[in-house]
Amino acid sequence: MRGNSTGGQALPRGRRGVLPLLSIIQAAGWPIWTLIVCSVVGLALIIERALSLRTARIVPPRLLDEAMQASRAGVPPPAVVEQLAEHSLLGAVLAAGLHTLQVNPRATEAELRAALESAGRLAAAQLQRYLGALGTVASAAPLLGLLGTVIGMIEIFGSQAGPGGLTPGGGNPAQLAHGISVALYNTAFGLIIAVPALIFWRYYRARADALLLQLEVAAEAFLHHLLALRR
Secondary structure, three states, rough: OOOOOOEEEEEEEEHHHHHHHHHHHHHHHOOHHHHHHHHHHHHHHHHHHHHHHHHHOOOOOOOHOOOOOOOOOOOOOOHHHHHHOOOOOOHHHHHHHHHHHHOOOOHHHHHHHHHHHHHHHHHHHHHHHOHHHHHHHHHHHHHHHHHHHHHHHHHHHHHEEEEEEEEEOOOOHHHHHHHHHHHHHHHHHHHHHHHHHHHHHHHHHHHOOOOHHHHHHHHHHHHHHHHHOOO
């Protein structure tokens, strides 16, 4: 048979992929939209953290050596310090120490260390940004899927109820099938969203901790350089 619902014309490949997805969303009922929102937010957070936690934006490999070389003869001009601060998170930490010496050339070790630690805390906040939101998506998605499951189960029991209560064998088959679809699709979608979100959350948290450790090591080395520069 060559005839079909589209008048004998095959659907484009893109539409053939979209129609099953729309039918799944329709079968899953309204709870699926909360999971779709979670998936969009989770994907956006994963992409943002992938771009923000690159080594080049946090701890460029040769930046510490270049900063030491630029300040070997003395504190660089303010324009150079500002350029360093805008370069990366490590640059902002190193620039905080240089700025302290610009303001007070006789700054004590405690004052220099406090300036570097303050900048380090700000850098740590940047590294941890949005990780809490990603963890929330990983935790909320299974619960939203469970909510859809409960709603589907309510529809299943409702399909078996008649005017006088439960009527085995006399339920509504269409409503029963829809309730099963809602329960299963929402459970599956919740897990599909939660598992990748949880994996990326743990990965980004470990990466942020590793980058923060590199910042601390570099700041400690630069502190000794600033103390020698002060003398």
